[in-house]
Amino acid sequence: MERSPAQHLPDKTEPAPKQRIQDEIRRDIIFGVLPSGSRVTEAALASKYGISRVPVREALRALEMEGFVESKPYAGSTVAAIPFDEAEDLFAVREALEAVIARRAARRAAAQFAAGRPDDGWWGIRKEIAQILHDGDEAVAADLQERLPELNIRFHLAIAELGSSTSLTALLRQIARKIEWLYAADVKSRGKHSWSEHWAIMAAIDAGNADDAGTLMAAHVNESRVGYVSRFRSEDSDSPAG
Amino acid sequence: MERSPAQHLPDKTEPAPKQRIQDEIRRDIIFGVLPSGSRVTEAALASKYGISRVPVREALRALEMEGFVESKPYAGSTVAAIPFDEAEDLFAVREALEAVIARRAARRAAAQFAAGRPDDGWWGIRKEIAQILHDGDEAVAADLQERLPELNIRFHLAIAELGSSTSLTALLRQIARKIEWLYAADVKSRGKHSWSEHWAIMAAIDAGNADDAGTLMAAHVNESRVGYVSRFRSEDSDSPAG
DNA sequence: ACAACAAGATTTGTATACAATCATCATTCG
DNA sequence: CGAATGATGATTGTATACAAATCTTGTTGT
Structure with a gap:
């Protein structure tokens, strides 16, 4: 052709x-x-x-x-503008959403391996995640933490795709971009939000352990939320994305 | 002019x-x-x-x-098509999302009344909700339950607007339409999903009780989910929206 | 008979032109 | 002097025309 x-x-x-x-x-x-x-x-x-x-x-x-x-x-x-007081609510929804996504990804991984060999589409996403995790480690080691936000979003979206739910992936994309917007309002906020936790989440998914994957993911997002509010809480109710 | x-x-x-x-x-x-x-x-x-x-x-x-x-x-x-196995995940996300939305609506209601008189925008939505609740009761009494799905979506979206979070409202709109799609696949499924619970949720919001509002809303959505899965579980993994 | 290939048709992507509507500002009347 | 009012400019909404790409189908060679 x-x-x-x-x-x-x-x-x-x-x-x-x-x-x-x-x-x-x-x-x-x-x-x-x-x-x-x-x-x-x-x-x-x-x-x-x-x-x-x-x-x-x-x-x-x-x-x-x-x-x-x-x-x-x-x-x-x-x-548009994101009112500051929406940030915590967005994090709360994201925590629940990503927990469901992680559980789903783990269930699908288990199903794929149980049915013999996973199909090519699954492996394609899985390899992309491996690449992202590697690049993230490299960025952390080289102290190039400005690359982490982009890699972080790509990791979470790839996990969503691994669960092959277009609805949930679309929802996460919407929320993740909003949160990125809130983060980007503060230039110095772009630290390594515990990149190593990603490995543990991925391991739980690979093992097909839905409960662990969901719990780890929820804790991971929650930690991100805590980091956010502790940084902005002192600045009163000033609109960060305004 | x-x-x-x-x-x-x-x-x-x-x-x-x-x-x-x-x-x-x-x-x-x-x-x-x-x-x-x-x-x-x-x-x-x-x-x-x-x-x-x-x-x-x-x-x-x-x-x-x-x-x-x-x-x-x-x-x-x-x-497009919604795979059947996404339904439960969508309900799970919706439960968390709507709980956050209800809490937010209650917080805002309390803030509005604490600051003297609520502004006109708030009252406009509040009056619309009153109308929706009334119409729903009328539909239940007259056994015109085919009108409830539309009123149900309008109620939940209005609650989201009462919290004045465009982000969360947009997310709910996306999820609610997907779930409506899943529901509509079964014509006879359009029953009264416990319309009376809406009154209790609204009362908790009016009282500014965020915890009650969130809990009641979560239970309400969860009940809807149970009703859904109990209806479709027997039909195996047939795609309802296909 | 089947597969590779190429030409035509169908469909989307983009550009331009025109109509509908809104915002602004000068004007005029009370 | 202030407010309603009418005209003007700017901007979006829609229609049409054309370019680019894909899908289908007929053909041909093995």
Whole structure:
């Protein structure tokens, strides 16, 4: 068939203009380049990225559903804001969600090995996780902790994919990006949130131990939450993503 | 100015073509008019609803993010399917999510009353909930239980809005629609899932009792889950939304 | 008969043009 | 002088046209 060379490398060559600018805008929002409340017009973004208004429009709509921008009909779009008091609630929901995800991943791992050999899709994700864990260890050893947030999100999302539940993966993606937004408001907050715990979680999943996986994951997320609130609690109710 | 008569009645006259067909398509998916796996092309939907491809396109993208359709670049969109084994996980996440939401609503209610008089936005939602509760009681009394699912979703979403957390509301909307999809697969499943419990939850929120509100809500969702699994457990692993 | 291959058709992705609506500001009337 | 009002500009919503990519189908060679 002689497929296109960009088959399983959708992020290297040209990841489709729409997705590209969507990630770009979200990144600018998360890292404060586009502050909360600022207006984002389709025409301005279109000319900025050298493309038409249609892809920009779709990207804005997607970001609206993700909660990063708010738009009213015929009135335009503005960058949203996360009130500070939502942070703890988001962490609480994430803890429950990730516990369910970890349990599911463990159950599926056990089922895969019980049925003989796991299928290729499972192994593909499993190998990606191994790579992520390795890269994280390397980053910790080299004191390049600014790489950890990205690797951290990728790890958690990969665990979700290992459970092969598109619904739960989508939910986690939504929550994780919001929490990343809250974190990014403080530049010096990007420490190693106990990267080593990831290994234990992965081991429990590999062993097919759903209870341990869920418990470890919940504790892991909870520790992340404690780290967050202890850092921001002193700054009163100032909006971190504003 | 002589405003358009469709000012605060966005659902009666012409609720914007895009939103309209988006809801229409989702409804057709939820109730099986568009079965899982069937192809949905932009051109067909455009001609069906007598509009252009652009609004159809945006609606499909939104539904893709909601998880109702899957689409690959240049390949088209197909109606998605919820594997049966995701149902219990969705209920588990929803239980945790709604408990957090109820607690938040109770905290906010207490704060509103503590600060003198609640603002108009809060009262608007509160009055809407009163109406929903009333309509639900009427439907139960008149044995018109087919109206309860819609009222049920509206109640739970209104509680989320009472807590004024856009993030949590968006998450609940995503989960609730998925669960509605699972429910709708069985036509005779639309019973009164203990509507009276809603009154107790609302009372706890009004009293500002976060612990009670969260506990009652969790129990309420859990009961719904039990009702679901007891109904579908016998049908083995048949995909209910397929 | 079957597989590899290529051309046509179908469908999505993008660009441009136009219509509908809202925000702003000058104007005018009380 | 203030507030309602009407015109103007800016921005989004929609429609149409074209380009890019994929899927299907017919063909051909073994």
